[in-house]
Amino acid sequence: MYTKGFISGAVIIGAAAAQQTAWGQCGGSGWTGPTTCVSGYTCTYSNDWYSQCLPGAAGTTTKTTTTTTRAATTTTAASNPTPTLYLCGDSTMAKSGANDGSTDGWGNQVAKYFTGITVNNQAIGGRSARSYTREGRFNTVIGLVKAGDFVVIEFGHNDGGSLTSTDNGRTDCPGTGSETCPVTYNGVAETVLTFSAYLEKAANALKAKGAIVILSSQTPNNPWEGVTTFPSTSNPVRFVPYTETSASRTGTTYVNHWLYSMDLYKRLGASATNAVYPKDHTHTSPTGADHMARSFIKGLQCSSNALKNKINASAASVVSGSCL
């Protein structure tokens, strides 16, 4: 027993000695990870809960974090008169959708429903929670956000599949916790985490910078494809409940974008819904992207997140349905 404890202690010390990657966390109350940064980056104090590896040579001021005991319950948004809404997601959120000339993502349609906030759409086609993480895209947003900014994270379309066949660089490790899967992708060894772990790491790092995070479930594939009776909504694709669980674990807002979209499509009916899927059952036309933007706005309106205060009058007339 005693030896075991000693060994695990030594492992923690070993981990702390590694250098943090660009834009990563390198300090803060309760932080047990690396406290020095890779070459070209300096660990910079942000607040008592967060220090970050920012570009710049070493030799600048090293600020010692003071250990304070403050209530961890505060959820009040830092006052930020000119907030930005960052969007992290895949082609269903990205500008120009699947980049095929006929599709669009909802992140490119949503800005007209807000006033007093700048939308910065960082969604990119083909990405999963895993590849968005590995490519440093969450770290880019973590580097950009200021206290009082908002971030919507929405993944799932590219997260499925199996790691046992050829790894596509996108599939996550099965499970919803701290499970890991060792793989080699593009000749590089990679420890693949679960969908939940990727979402929660990003959400926690963003929260540490004072951002207000919304975890949004993925959009559905065309539910009217090949059917005459609208399908049941009781068994969504697994990334929908996974997203809800991660929101509850990280104390962030959950928007069930999937369910609000299903509700809208049910009311639209088969032909109007089929008409917004020009290529396949995943990517929508600009009109479909606008439907998805409005179903997100509806879910947001029904939440208690402060972002709903930025919804403007133009949304009121086009967002229908009731809170689910």
Ligand SMILES: *[C@@H]1O[C@H](CO)[C@@H](O)[C@H](O)[C@H]1NC(C)=O
């Ligand atoms: C809603 O906000 C958008 C973008 O800020 C703006 O273009 C539009 O005029 C606003 N509409 C209303 C009715 O406030």
